[in-house]
Amino acid sequence: MNDAITAAWRRAAGHQRRFDARFATYLDALTDPASSSLEIPRHGTFPARALQLVRELSLRGGKRLRVTLLHEAAALVTDGSVPGLDEAAISIELLQTHGLIHDDIIDDAPTRRGGPSTYYAYRQDFPDRPGTALALAVLAGDLAAFLAGRVLLTGALPPDRALAMAAVQADAAAATVAGQLLDLERDFHPAPDIELLHEVTEYKSTRYSILAPLRLGLLAAGADLAPHDAELRRYATALGIANQIHDDWLDLFGDPESLGKPVGSDIRSGRRSYVVRALLAVCDTGERKLLDAALGAPDCEADTLDRIRDIARAHGIDRQLRADAERYARQAAARTATWRERWRPDAVAFFEHMPAWSVTRER
Template sequence: MTDVLAAALHRAAAHQRRFETRFAAYFDSLTDPAAGGTLDAPPHGRFPARALALVRELSLRGGKRLRVALLHEAAALVTDRPVPGLDTAALGIELLHTHGLIHDDLIDGSAERRGGPSTHQTYREEFPDRPDTALALTVLAGDLAAFLAVRVLLAGDLPPDRALAMAAVAADAGADAVNGQLLDLERDFPPEPDTAFLHTVTEYKSTRYSILAPLRLGLLAAGADPAPHEAELRTYATALGTANQLHDDWLDLFGDPAALGKPLGTDLRSGRRSYLVRALLAAADPAELRTLHAALGAPDHDQDALAPIRRIARAHGIDRTLHDQAARHAHRAAALAAAWHERWRPEAAAFFTHLPAWSTTRDH
């Protein structure tokens, strides 16, 4: 690891630590009268409070908080002074992420997330004889997180025009993510998706809200207009997001479940045509295809049964190919950010230049 990358990751870790405290305080402020009690919660019933509690629990369970670091470093591109609106923006984007996680786990039937039960799994355990209720409550908990994501931006102490502009970014990112989820479901129907379709899924489902939206929000919070830089910000986000997703697909089969906080083979068992699954189906011979199809779309497929699939992937060089493709996209993102040193503050530009290298070597 280079000294510059180490410094960038150190700053990212510092952003994360500060944010964790701020995130917990935010949830306290919603319901604790001593902290302001800013959310007008219903005076009767236990379901609303339980939904908020589960949103809080999943939100505070951790994660890379990459979006938080991107927000702070985007603002640092244009100023070295404190930017008050960054905390509010970080709350909004992480609440939007919680919304996505809750619905994504529901769609995929995932029982685990971040080393604990998914929201849907928790509701299934609480209502074992009412699966429709568990499903409905999960959808509503995800919706609650999404509305809170926009509410925090509009109800904070930002100047009104800036609050509206930042809320619009969050709302657009949420709509893009929903479209990405729709495409994510469509790609598992015939015909087999091509690479362009998979790139589009990646862009809408994750890149636009996880990378592009934080870039826009960070600049807006710092008082800069991101519009003149939209094309290069979007190109950088697309390259970095694709590298991230390719590496995520690699981790899903070859990663460490303890580090990931969830079982391996999620894409395969859910029948999702990820970059890796698509490559496996295209390369496998008839005997290998029988092995693949036994696991494809089989949520109860045993973890130990993934070993033969890993052997198939390695035999066809798919593990190396995916790694090389991720590295190429990461290199493109780094090259784009290298040009930012001439226009924006070098320290922050260095973060964006070196971040792609980390994105393709991380273990979670």
């Protein structure tokens, strides 16, 4: 890892540490009945339990890439303190919590970020009532989504700026749901083409994980988005594809301890990821039979995954996907070539080197 990438990683780690402390303070206050500004029913335990599970999953970590991009986007404009960044960061991470809760329901995933998924936490709470567990998990995810909007609209931002930022967030949330729908449709295609995979990536993750933080950070800093939105989109699209290819690579070739979840979830759920698409394109008859039997099999055994991993390596898929991720990362970095003409050089340098860091991470 060269010095520039290391510097980007350190900046990202600094944002993560500061945000995690701020996020914990916010969620602790929200879940404390004595101090919470959120009105919840006084009777019953289900509302408080939902808040508790949203808090637990939210604070269990993650890369906080959205938080980093948000702060660095504001730093493009100013090196001073920017009101509203904390609220925007909390909002975007609560939207992430919403997405994770619902993803884990869809995928029937038992773990997330090194602990039980919200869905499986409810299944442990209600082992004899699976319908109730499912309903409560859906509602907990919905709660996280509505809290994400609330934090922007109830903070100290000027009303016009709060509305503009909430509109960005709402657009990102709607795009993400559309992407999730397309993600489910994708898996009905035996071998989806690459453009479909790119569009799933664009809507399911890029719009809210990269483009929305860029827009929110610039808006918070008082910038006018209109002259720059097209180039921000191009940067986000290339970085989003690089990130997703790397995520798919990690799902088969990564370290479970670093990831905080088992590898092979894409194969077990039958997801036609970038890795699975590449496998389908090169497998011979015997290899295809093994892969077809594993795809969509939740109880697929570890030794079967090991054999599929060996097949992928024998065909060079691990190397090819890493090369593809790096190529898109370079495309994203190249999009920053003209940014120094109008924005602060140290923040531009971060965005120039961030893509390379994003495809070398271990989780």
